[in-house]
Amino acid sequence: MQKSQEKPAFKPFVPHQDTLIRANYHTHTTWCDGADSAEAVIMSAIAKGYEAIGFSSHVAFPDTIPGMLDPRKGLEYAAEIRHLQARYADRIKVFLGLEADYIPGVTAPESSRYSALNPDYMIGAVHYVVTDDGSRVPVDNTPRMLMDGIAAHFRGSVEAYIRAYYRQLREMVSRYAFDIVAHLDLIRKFNVRNPYFDETAPWYCDEVAHTADVVAASGKIVEVNTGAISRGWLDDAYPSRPFRDLLRERGVRFILSADSHAAATIDCAYERFSTAEHFLTGVEWLGTR
Ligand SMILES: [Zn+2]
Ligand SMILES: [Zn+2]
Numbered sequence: 001m002q003k004s005q006e007k008p009a010f011k012p013f014v015p016h017q018d019t020l021i022r023a024n025y026h027t028h029t030t031w032c033d034g035a036d037s038a039e040a041v042i043m044s045a046i047a048k049g050y051e052a053i054g055f056s057s058h059v060a061f062p063d064t065i066p067g068m069l070d071p072r073k074g075l076e077y078a079a080e081i082r083h084l085q086a087r088y089a090d091r092i093k094v095f096l097g098l099e100a101d102y103i104p105g106v107t108a109p110e111s112s113r114y115s116a117l118n119p120d121y122m123i124g125a126v127h128y129v130v131t132d133d134g135s136r137v138p139v140d141n142t143p144r145m146l147m148d149g150i151a152a153h154f155r156g157s158v159e160a161y162i163r164a165y166y167r168q169l170r171e172m173v174s175r176y177a178f179d180i181v182a183h184l185d186l187i188r189k190f191n192v193r194n195p196y197f198d199e200t201a202p203w204y205c206d207e208v209a210h211t212a213d214v215v216a217a218s219g220k221i222v223e224v225n226t227g228a229i230s231r232g233w234l235d236d237a238y239p240s241r242p243f244r245d246l247l248r249e250r251g252v253r254f255i256l257s258a259d260s261h262a263a264a265t266i267d268c269a270y271e272r273f274s275t276a277e278h279f280l281t282g283v284e285w286l287g288t289r
Helices: 038-047 071-087 111-117 143-153 158-175 202-218 241-249 270-275 282-286
Strands: 052-059 093-101 121-125 128-130 136-138 221-225 254-257
Touching (some): 038 052, 071 093, 071 111, 093 111, 128 158, 143 158, 202 241, 241 254
Parallel strands (some): 221 254
């Protein structure tokens, strides 16, 4: 059997020091739960003077989950992005990526599972906390669904639910080979408008520190994800400022990402995060590989 062609490791676009980032690698389209077509997003990126745009459709192969790419359309998705990549090659770099879910026992962000699509990079994500009996509690769907899930599957214990979330996340990070870790503390999404836990509680800080250790040891890139800002849930990125500080202390590399679900939001809060925080400027925050 012929071995498939080796691809170079994913190298995010590294901007000149102290310049606004002109790239986004976390982008959704009508292939999953985004509002606009991939081509409309590319036109927006070109209009904004972007150097690169990467598409990252939600996937959980072989599962079919509403709002995610239908596994039967995987090759079609890959073909369209490659077609657009060639078509716009003289104006912008286009990358084919995936935001692959980790649902223990069902799906994981592992390259062998998606080799037919031959993606340029993979983002690993936890959107469902899976219980011992295989039930799924949706992390970021609605506050109501989250609270019902914690009541039904964690006996109402928010601490047990959040510890299970981080355990699953650490398992994903340490077990599978992918490039970027998505929205590390997604469990914060509802915690401003519908507060349900104390982010300064010692047990929570322990989970965060332990997770920072595991992420640092993995060598994976962490995204500073502004998606909850564009959707009005939070006024800060994932992960939180204290979490970012712990990661930075451990030498973790960051990538700024909009987790965009529309052509207009591919640079949400970029100005703020690429200039306001010293460590998010220029070469240092993207790092090199
Ligand atoms: Zn996500
Ligand atoms: Zn996403």
